[in-house]
Amino acid sequence: MFCQITRHSVTYLSGKLKIRKLYIDPQVADYPETDEISTRMNAGLTVVADPDETLRDIRNSKNPETEGKHCLFITCNKGPFIRKCPGTSHYTCCDYHILHVGAYCTMDCSYCILQAYFHPPVLTLFVNFREMTDQLETLFSSGRLYRTGTGEFTDSLIWEPVYPLASRLVTLFSGRNNAVLELKTKTVATQGLLGLDHRRNTIMSWSLNTEKAIREQERGTASLDDRISAAAGCQSRGYPLGFHFDPMIWYPGCESDYARIARKLFRRIDPGSVVWISMGSFRFMPRLQEIIERRHPRSEIVHGEFIRGPDGKMRYFKPLRIRLYRALVEAIRKLAPDVTLYFCMEDDEVWRKVLGYTPGQYGGLPSILNASTVRHCGLDPKRISEFPRNTVDTLPVPPV
Amino acid sequence: MPNGLKADAREIRLDPADVDALDQRCRVSLSGPGPELIESIRGLGVITPPLLERTPAGFRIVCGFKRIQSCMQLNINRVPARVLAHGRVPELDLLRFAIADNALKGGLNLMEEAIATGKLMDLLDDEKDLPDVAAAAGLCITADLARKYLRLQSLPETIQRMVYHDTTSMKAAFELGKLDKQDIDTIANLIETLRPTASQQLEIISHLKALSVLRQSSVSEVLLHLPATSILEDERLDRKAKIQHLRRKIRNARYPHLTRFETVFLENREKLGLPPGLFLMPPPGFESPVYTFTLSFESSGELAQKADYLRVLSNHPALRDILEREVEDT
Numbered sequence: 216m217f218c219q220i221t222r223h224s225v226t227y228l229s230g231k232l233k234i235r236k237l238y239i240d241p242q243v244a245d246y247p248e249t250d251e252i253s254t255r256m257n258a259g260l261t262v263v264a265d266p267d268e269t270l271r272d273i274r275n276s277k278n279p280e281t282e283g284k285h286c287l288f289i290t291c292n293k294g295p296f297i298r299k300c301p302g303t304s305h306y307t308c309c310d311y312h313i314l315h316v317g318a319y320c321t322m323d324c325s326y327c328i329l330q331a332y333f334h335p336p337v338l339t340l341f342v343n344f345r346e347m348t349d350q351l352e353t354l355f356s357s358g359r360l361y362r363t364g365t366g367e368f369t370d371s372l373i374w375e376p377v378y379p380l381a382s383r384l385v386t387l388f389s390g391r392n393n394a395v396l397e398l399k400t401k402t403v404a405t406q407g408l409l410g411l412d413h414r415r416n417t418i419m420s421w422s423l424n425t426e427k428a429i430r431e432q433e434r435g436t437a438s439l440d441d442r443i444s445a446a447a448g449c450q451s452r453g454y455p456l457g458f459h460f461d462p463m464i465w466y467p468g469c470e471s472d473y474a475r476i477a478r479k480l481f482r483r484i485d486p487g488s489v490v491w492i493s494m495g496s497f498r499f500m501p502r503l504q505e506i507i508e509r510r511h512p513r514s515e516i517v518h519g520e521f522i523r524g525p526d527g528k529m530r531y532f533k534p535l536r537i538r539l540y541r542a543l544v545e546a547i548r549k550l551a552p553d554v555t556l557y558f559c560m561e562d563d564e565v566w567r568k569v570l571g572y573t574p575g576q577y578g579g580l581p582s583i584l585n586a587s588t589v590r591h592c593g594l595d596p597k598r599i600s601e602f603p604r605n606t607v608d609t610l611p612v613p614p615v
Numbered sequence: 616m617p618n619g620l621k622a623d624a625r626e627i628r629l630d631p632a633d634v635d636a637l638d639q640r641c642r643v644s645l646s647g648p649g650p651e652l653i654e655s656i657r658g659l660g661v662i663t664p665p666l667l668e669r670t671p672a673g674f675r676i677v678c679g680f681k682r683i684q685s686c687m688q689l690n691i692n693r694v695p696a697r698v699l700a701h702g703r704v705p706e707l708d709l710l711r712f713a714i715a716d717n718a719l720k721g722g723l724n725l726m727e728e729a730i731a732t733g734k735l736m737d738l739l740d741d742e743k744d745l746p747d748v749a750a751a752a753g754l755c756i757t758a759d760l761a762r763k764y765l766r767l768q769s770l771p772e773t774i775q776r777m778v779y780h781d782t783t784s785m786k787a788a789f790e791l792g793k794l795d796k797q798d799i800d801t802i803a804n805l806i807e808t809l810r811p812t813a814s815q816q817l818e819i820i821s822h823l824k825a826l827s828v829l830r831q832s833s834v835s836e837v838l839l840h841l842p843a844t845s846i847l848e849d850e851r852l853d854r855k856a857k858i859q860h861l862r863r864k865i866r867n868a869r870y871p872h873l874t875r876f877e878t879v880f881l882e883n884r885e886k887l888g889l890p891p892g893l894f895l896m897p898p899p900g901f902e903s904p905v906y907t908f909t910l911s912f913e914s915s916g917e918l919a920q921k922a923d924y925l926r927v928l929s930n931h932p933a934l935r936d937i938l939e940r941e942v943e944d945t
Contacts, residue, residue, distance in 0.1 A: 305903075508793070518825035520870050522900025532873045533902055534940070564904045 233285065234321075234338070240290035248342035248378065249289055255377040274335040280510060283319060283336040291343035292316075296350045297363065303526040306560040307574055309493075310581035312363040314351075314396070316341055316380055320370050322401060322435040325511045326462055329368065331503045340374060348387065355391050358600035360585045366399025366420070375404045382407045388416040392598045395588055397457060401436040403445040409452045415592045418490050419449040420457035423480070425472035428464045432516060439476065447483040455591045456488050461495035461559055463539050465519050465531055470542035477546035486551030490591040491584060494540055495559035498530040533565065540569040552615045555587040570613070577611045586610035628693045629674065631686045634667065638675040640706070641713035643723060643731040645779055648681035648688070656685045664695040666712060674698065677709050678716035707738045711752040718753035726779035729764035732756055736765070763789075771796060773803050782806060784813040790820045798827060798834035805838075808847065811858050819862065822869040841868060876901060876940075886933035893921055901940065 237256060243249050276282045296315050302308030318339040319329050330336055341347070354361055365371040365381065372381055381398050388396040389412055398408075399420040408419070421442045424432075429439055437445070446456055458480065463473065497516065499507075504517045521529040530536065544556060557580060558565060563573040574580040582601065589596050589610060596602035596610060655662075665679020676683055677699070686694045699709075714731045717723050723731060735749060736742055742761070749756040756764070767778065767785060770792040777783040783791070783806060791799055802823060806816055826837045838844070846852065846860045867874045877897075884895055894909040908925070912918040928934055 512793075513828060515829055518829050520873050522873070522902055524900075524902050530902070532870070532876070532900065534876060535872055562904075 234287050235285040236287070238286060238288045240288070243289060243291050243342050246342050248344055252289060252340070252342070252378050270335060270337065273337060278510065279335045280330040280506060281323075283333075284321060284323065284338060287338045287340065289340050289342055292341035292347070296341075296347045297354060297361075300367065303528065303560055305525040306562055307558070307566070307580050308560065309557065309584055310362075311367075312361050313367040314347075314363045314365045314384070315368055316347070316365045316384075317369045317374070319368075321373050322370060322433070324401075324434065324436070325432045325507055325514050326464075326497055326499065326503075326516055328499065328503060330506050330510075331500065332368075339369075340378060340380075342378075344380070344383070351387060351394075355394055357393065358598075359393060360588065360594070360599045360601060361394040362397065362584060362588060363394060364397035364399055364420075366397065370400050370402060371398035372400040372402045372404040375407055379407050382411060385411045385413050385417045389414045391416055392594050395592050395594075399457070399459065401433060401442065403437045403441050405445050405449055408454075409448065413452075413454060415453065415455050417454060418457045418588075418592070419446065419454045420459060421446050422459045422461065423476055424460070424462075424464070425469065425476060427466065427469075427472060432464065432514070439479070443480055443483050450484060450488050454488075455490045456484065457490050458492045459495075459559075460543060461493055462497035463494060463543070464497050464516060465535055465539060466515065470539060473539065473543040474546035477543060477550060481547075481550040486554050488591070489551065489554045490587055491555045491557060492547065493557050493559050494543060495561070496531050496536045496539060498524070498528045498560070500528055504529070536561070537565060537568050540565065544569055548615065555583065555613075557584065572613055577613045582611055583613055586612065627698055628695055629667075629698075630692045631683050631694055632692070633673040634683055635670065635673055635675050636680075636683065636687070638670075640675070640734075641677045641709055642680050643714055643727050643734065644680065644717050645727060645730070646681075648685040652681055653685045653688060656682065656691070657689055660691075661686065661695055664697050666697050666699070666716070668699045668704070668709065669701045671701065678713050707735070707748070710734055710738060711748065714749075714752035714754060723754070724779060724781065725785060726767065726775055728754060728756070729767045729778075732761050732764040733768050736761065766792075771799055773799055777803060777806065782810070783816055787813060787816040787820060790817060790824070794820075794824060794827075794834065798823075801833070801835045801838065805843075805847075809854060809858050809861070811862075815858060815862065819865060822865045826865070826868055837868075841865065873900070880937060880940075883933040883937045887928060887931055889928075890921070890924065892917075893924065895937075897937075904938075906937065 234256070237253070239249055239253075273279050273282045273286065292315060294315070298313045298315055300308065300311040300313055318333055319336050320327065321338065354363075365384070375381055384396055385398075385408055388394060395416050395418055397418045397420050399422060401422050405419065408417075423439065423442065426439050429436060446458075450456055460473065460476075463469075497519070499517075501523075507514055507517050520532045520535060522532050524530045531539075540558070547554060547556065556570060557574075558569075563575070566573045574583060577583050585599070585601055588594065589599065589602065590607055596605040596607060602610060661682055663679075663682075665682050666677040667674040667679075668677055674696075679696075683694070710731075714723075714735070717727070717731075731752075731754060732745070732749065735745060735752075739745060739748065743758075745761055746756055746758065763785060767775065767788060770778075770788060774783070774788045774791050777791075778785065778788050791802060794802070802820060805819070811819060823834045823837055827834050830837060830840075832840075841864045843861055843864065846857055846864065849857070849860075852860065880897055880901075887895065889895060892911040896907045896909065898905055898907075910918075910921055910925075912921060
């Protein structure tokens, strides 16, 4: 038996969409977190006889991806909270760990893989915080370094005004020597995080894109300027920062637009506070194309010069990707030569032609990122199994 | 199992003028009578009597639209027919007679099956019964196929006509159906003129659609700028050559960087002057850096000769260019 909170106009801050229905799994009906959310949403409860039917209705609706953004399902995560990022074959993965706190997103990016990843795609929040804490404690007691983040299956900050999970996680990670939390977002919902005692164990990250891409493809997200301002605000409170140029989108003039973002970024951001900047070009499983074409019929995004990669995903023709990356890297290097740059799911040829080296030359991509994490987040390398004999000064650093 | 036919059909002779030919409720075949049928009826008369239902105004056709139409054309005014009493046989059973009559005789084409499916679904209380009801009428319709057939029927008439005449496949029809009417007409005209294969059609439709979105112009304008007209009007080219030229032009426009890169690769491969039996293949989409040599030989002497050739080739500047594949090539 599920409960439905009938709401007609819960307008959410980060996205402009409205949550019309709130479903509650009876297993979490008496959780304090559930009560907290329903109170903040100021909603009443209605028992729903057959919740599966509702989910089926969403699945069978003409536009399930939009319909799923109007419903919030509060439940518990019955599987593991911590999952290794699946990556993809044939390309270099960074060995990231996903903290699975919820699913889907209130914002509406045309290219979002989550539209095709969940069946049906419905906004979901897991509130069994105690179980998540237990699983994290196990992780904290291991010797290796974990880079974890909540921004893979959802945006890390969209629910902060109604359920400040990110704030609680910041406190939970604070002071740990072998784990950092990355909060990745396209919002500016950082207000509740600014005063926290984070001890540099939380990396505040923003997904960045050109103003044209944000305007045309990232509906309901914060503007580029606002994202950079929010990052500057977090920087002033001592948070380490991360930036993700992913997905980079090819269009005439895109190279200079991406370079312009780098200039804009480093006018406000101190390169010394940046743990990493990742780059990845737009790629997608072919089934996403149908969804994008149906929801955004005039979108140019699926009509680039794509080839099918060995992992089955469509990606830009490699020389175009290299051109795009080179333009951005050149601009970043001028202003922030020491910042750690990496590619999300690219092969050695791209690394070599753009950055001049391959991750394997420096112990692999996970090692490069772990070293940067240790340096920026104030971790003690001697207490991390990977770097038992290193000091901060002897950690692997790829050349500039 | 409908039992109305055995119980109620009476054989009579009637004037085709008494038949309401406009009542198409049981019609599933779209074509008119072929010359063979007309000639057969002219020579032998109607061998298998059509099945009609009596109506307050006369008769309506259940099975035998083409036979009745042939008789009308031939001015035959006494036609043998089996007639069902008015309202005695449920409408669903009448439709099943009609479908079975067509399906078991010459078979229905894709579009006719779609029409039959749509009519059956209109009469069914529960769509889940469709596969069984259709099977009893000689059609194999799964729930998935039924959905596709309904989608087919919602496409513009131009596309339905192409499917009916087997000018295009269902998959290509759906792709075509995503375009604006003007673009549909342009591509339909192109397909009907050149008759490319089903996979070629899909490629042409997909590329033209993408170019139309990218250039924010209609498919006609895209074709005009290629320009496609010069290919279509080139009398030196036969149909297949026109298709080949047109596909190349469209692909070059759709993938300008990739096709330029391919051209450079082909030029460099040409410079290698590979002997017969030695072939160099690029990685698919130039994504992987791994190139493949195929070497065929008949004797150990020939193998040794080609192995020597490969050693020399490894220092060839054109091979170096191929492997370095600098992005400026695009």
